[in-house]
Amino acid sequence: xxxxxxxxxxxxxxxxxxxxxxxxxxxxxxxxxxxxxxxxxxxxxxxxxxxxxxxxxxxxxxxxxxxxxxxxxxxxxxxxxxxxxxxxxxxxxxxxxxxxxxxxxxxxxxxxxxxxxxxxxxxxxxxxxxxxxxxxxxxxxxxxxxxxxxxxxxxxxxxxxxxxxxxxxxxxxxxxx
Numbered sequence: 001x002x003x004x005x006x007x008x009x010x011x012x013x014x015x016x017x018x019x020x021x022x023x024x025x026x027x028x029x030x031x032x033x034x035x036x037x038x039x040x041x042x043x044x045x046x047x048x049x050x051x052x053x054x055x056x057x058x059x060x061x062x063x064x065x066x067x068x069x070x071x072x073x074x075x076x077x078x079x080x081x082x083x084x085x086x087x088x089x090x091x092x093x094x095x096x097x098x099x100x101x102x103x104x105x106x107x108x109x110x111x112x113x114x115x116x117x118x119x120x121x122x123x124x125x126x127x128x129x130x131x132x133x134x135x136x137x138x139x140x141x142x143x144x145x146x147x148x149x150x151x152x153x154x155x156x157x158x159x160x161x162x163x164x165x166x167x168x169x170x171x172x173x174x175x176x177x
Contacts, residue, residue: 024102024165024166024167024168025061025065025067025068025166026067026068026070026101026102026103026149026151026164026166027065027066027067027068027101027102027166027169028049028053028058028066028068028075028081028082028090028101029075029077029081029082029090029100029101030079030081030082030085030090030091030092030094031089031090031094031102031169032089032091032094032169033169034168034169036088036089037065037066037089037169038063038065040087040088040089041064041065041066041087041089042063042064042065043064043087044064044086044087044089046086047060047066048084048085048086049066049081049084049085049090050066051084052080052081052083052084053080053081054076054078054080055073055074055075055076056072056073057069057070057072057073057074057075057151058081066081068101068151070151070152070154070155070164071155072155073151073152073155074126074150074151074152074153074154074155075101075149075150075151076150077148077150079092082094100147100148100149101148101149101150101151102149102166102167102168102169103149103151103164103165103166103167104144104147104149104164104165104167105142105147105149105151105153105154105162105163105164106142106162106163106164106165107123107140107141107142107161107162108161108162108163110161111159111160111161112140112157112159112161112162113158113159113161114134114137114138114139114140115138115139115140117138119137119138120158121134121137121140122156122157122158123140123153123154123156123157123162124140124153125156126152126153126155126156127152127153128150128152129146129147129148129150130143130146131143131144131146131147131148132153149164151164
């Protein structure tokens with residue numbers, strides 16, 4: 001039998017992802033295709049994309065490719081990772097991927113305190129794209145048409161009610177997993 005503590009702790013856990021979804025990584029902006037990340041990044045010795053990020057959200061994953069973590073901050077689309085990339089994987093010429101990340105964010109109705117009558121706008125405050133909409137003071141939702149996937153909302157949510165799903169970057173196509 002679960003304790004009350006376990007019950008309340010469940011509200012702080014992000015939504016679970018399937019094994020297939022967890023294989024897709026959130027990539028830094030300005031990438032053209034997943035195949036370039038897989039073919040060129042593991043052999044890159046400088047890992048300059050990591051050191052160039054002022055927000056400290058770029059990390060090297062187990063497969064040697066760059067991935068983003070929104071635990072503390074989000075992406076400001078400052079261009080520095082693209083400027084620092086010596087392999088040509090990240091390039092300012094990739095304008096279609098320069099304004100969004102390969103993510104779709106969702107707010108958990110179960111974990112979000114605003115959906116349970118508590119006044120909270122922690123996710124909306126850092127959203128410079130006004131992609132988080134509220135029904136009055138409650139029930140926030142993410143407008144996918146406005147959301148750039150920067151991740152600041154996820155980093156700021158006090159109950160970790162925001163999760164994401166990554167999709168493949170293949171030129172102009174978005175293939176959700």
